Amino acid sequence: MAMKISAEQITAGILAGGEGRRLGGVDKGWYVVADRPLIEHTLERVKPQVGRIVISANRSVPRYRGLGYTVHGDDTDDHRGPLAGIATVLKAAATPYVLIVPVDTPLLPLDLVSRLADAMRPDTDIAVARTPDELHPLHALMRRSLLDDIQAALFSGVRRVTEWQQDTARVVVDWADAEAFANINHDEDAEALAGRL
Template identity: 45%
Template structure:
């Protein structure tokens, strides 16, 4: 199945979008990254705007400032594991809470995601009979952005219970497909440091 077919395929099952905003923001000086503002809007809101039209429902993974995230209008989930153990804990909670057969996880610091992200990942997932699909842009895999079947929840729970924390390591245990987005790296810019946010803020708003 080509991604253009997937976008028009009424048989595409319902999908839960999960915005991952539960980190410590260490490289942002401990600030809650999803609530940091770009052009007057929280980063998490930018991500929400990009993925909401592509999915059936949205959940937000967060471990602090829950009311602020709740104001975005979607359910907010805290990690079940104590402390900040990384994005896999948020994904695990999302897999437990979703009512749908597919979960699309995206970080809160990727404000420019493509509007055909879901369709292209889904086409590859189905076409390859994979458990999980990850975009690749300009030769770089974006492991924190992934579409997965909810059946992988058991594998993730076991990995976390054994002390595993690395996204790429867990994904390597599954049947994973990489989806080539060519040189479209700008869609997958992630904002990790204050200077990156400041540089984007300084660009013309049409950029």
């Protein structure tokens, strides 16, 4: 049975806590593509689709807060990485659903939320995006009630998002446009995507 999930029921959690090692250690959120930092591209795409936004970041926190959004860092130094960032966002959210997106995919689909929400059912925990060649576990709509589950996974030593998601009631939603989920890991990636921005 399909569910009706409104934008006001969803908090977007933007994961901006990565180390950016393949870009020389820069804070990816402030890496400039097509004359704007990645965080601005991401906010522009996500903001119309959700009711609230939380940014997960472990550095440049005052700078992110200057954008006018709530910013949270990972709780502990030993729980770092995307899975810890997701836990941070779930903890900070006040809505029943949370959209997770990384900060480095500037061409996010403008129908990301609507299509993921349409795929949710009463027994579904997570809806995840997939393109023809790849699953995108960091582009997902999930129930906030998964917080205890993800914290337990982190405590038990799980660090990979895909490993944690395998034990959830997950549904996959297909997109034909792989470039919509292309992320920026190298200067060459930014050059390749700049023309579409």
